[in-house]
């Protein structure tokens with residue numbers, strides 16, 4: 400999984416404001432509205448304990464402080480434990496956390512101790528970015544393209560199939576593609592197909608995964624990025640609206656999915 404860097408997490412509030420405005424313009428809802436509509440939930444007074452984890456590559460600068468900012472922005476009460484790891488877990492529960500958030504290099508999870516709901520950042524991120532793409536108000540049909548069928552892309556594709564969209568998907572890994580065809584009934588797509596889309600959900604760890612032949616004149620691309628799959632010159636030429644930021648939208652989706 401692509402690990403965040405402290406630089407990815409600089410000026411999150413500006414990235415959030417920009418994406419809130421774009422989401423509102425192209426879907427009619429801001430991030431909060433999309434999460435409420437997606438999960439049918441609203442924040443109560445849940446207390447969120449954020450635990451730094453030293454496993455693997457260890458602490459990422461700005462990570463837990465970014466989580467605290469996001470938790471509070473969406474109306475929850477949050478705190479970062481003084482200690483990391485197991486000691487931090489004990490501290491969070493002792494301090495009355497209703498929801499525990501923590502991440503090693505493989506899984507970033509939110510676990511609600513009260514209703515026992517648990518979610519990974521992969522699933523929550525895939526679902527919310529796919530949902531954003533599917534809400535494009537200028538979409539010309541129910542056809543939607545999913546690029547990447549890893550843990551994030553697969554979760555998003557599954558959500559879109561359940562919402563009744565015509566899901567076309569591609570992945571260089573033929574096993575990932577076959578699994579999605581077999582289990583989700585998606586239509587396999589390859590870039591030399593003549594079909595163009597006005598809604599694209601991209602979930603790959605690569606740049607330049609979106610090519611001119613894939614997109615219609617008006618098009619919404621929704622992706623957690625890192626890096627961005629849309630080449631800037633194509634974005635300009637086709638007046639593409641892009642919803643992309645590294646952490647906030649995925650974390651908001653995690654929180655709303657476990658309350």
Ligand SMILES: N[C@@H](CCCCNC(=O)[C@H]1CCC=N1)C(=O)O
Pocket residue numbers: 400401402403450451452453454457458459460462463502503504505507520645646
């Ligand atoms: N153990 C570290 C956090 C490690 C997070 C690694 N996971 C990612 O970078 C994922 C999360 C969203 C995008 N990539 C700490 O507690 O500071």
Ligand SMILES: [Mg+2]
Pocket residue numbers: 524623644645646647648649650
């Ligand atoms: Mg995100």
